[in-house]
Each structure stands twice: as C-alpha cells, then as structure tokens.
Amino acid sequence: GDSVTQMEGPVTLSEEAFLTINCTYTATGYPSLFWYVQYPGEGLQLLLKATKADDKGSNKGFEATYRKETTSFHLEKGSVQVSDSAVYFCALTGGTSYGKLTFGQGTILTVHP
C-alpha cells in the first residue's frame, strides 16, 4: 500500500537558518503530494501541494518539488522564523482514494531566537 516516510525528528534550528525536512513516498500510480503544518494546540493546515511530477509547491517561504525519479517531496525554507515552530506532516493521496491522505509520522520543528 501507499506509505510516506519523513526524516527523524525533532529538528531544532536558530532563527534565519536553512530548513530541510526530507520526505519520501511509496505509491501506485501518480499520487498528489502535500505538506501540512500543525501549530501548537491547533488542527492541520495545508501548507503546500503538488499534483504532478516536477511541480513545485510554495507558500509562506516554504517550497517542495515533486521528484518522481527519487520519489521525494522534501520541504525547504531559506530562513526560518520562531513562528515556524510547529509539527510538519508530509502526505499523499492516490488517484482513486476519495481524497484519503496517507501521512508520514510528522517532524517537530523548534526555532530558537
């Protein structure tokens, strides 16, 4: 079945550091890929998405590129802020799945001033 693997966490960075959170996937067909973010005490919010190979999703300074050849969708940000501290989830949905999401285990990001 479909699966998503995220890099081990937690991740701790200083403000203005470069962020990479790795995500790889296994899926049949051509999935759509997502990054969701969960701020403390809140539900999940869609951060960005990509629906086909080589698409780049971007939002709030975050970017991720759908790499079919390496089955990856790594999240990057050039300069993190304290307000980016949250849990980040990589996820995918397959073509006939009624929009069901398969999630990675989540990566806790803490940014210090």
Next chain:
Amino acid sequence: DVKVTQSSRYLVKRTGEKVFLECVQDMDHENMFWYRQDPGLGLRLIYFSYDVKMKEKGDIPEGYSVSREKKERFSLILESASTNQTSMYLCASSSRDRGLTIYFGEGSWLTVV
C-alpha cells in the same frame, strides 16, 4: 472559508463508557474523514465517508464506528472506551470535485481513564 467544527476540544471519559465525537462541516463536502493522531505515528485513518449513510473502514477501524445521517455531520463512536484510545482525534472533509484539498478541524483531545 471552509469550516470544520469538532464539538468537543477536550474530553475525559471512563473505561467502558460510550463516547461520541461530533464533526460538522459547512461547505457541502461529500467526503468526510476521521483520523487519530499519536506521537511518532502521524495521522492514521479510522473511517471515512463519501456520501450520506456511506462509510468505509480506514487503516485502524477496530473499536470504532461512525454515523453519517446528514451530509454535513460525521460522528465517531467509541462503543466501549479503553485507555489505548486516549489520543487526539481529527475530523476532515473534502469536495469530490475538488478533492485534492482536505480541510481539518481543530481536533478533540480524548483521555480515557
């Protein structure tokens, strides 16, 4: 904006009690989902529904049931709560026509003692 509302943010229940978690969405979405979130495990799908009175098992349906009598409402039922069901429960919805974006509620923290 789409709003997915979970009626209870925090609940404490006793072992063996019957527990109802309610979810309402206001965007006429066909698809609705219940996920469970546990540290290190990400989100796991319990049940989903793609139409009124329709339901499908997700990855971890054991110990749970659901009800969808109206399009906007999707209820998760724990017939006899157990301590291993202590968790964060997240409801979500999406449109069949624009199924790539899934909207989440803020979550319900359930503690079973």
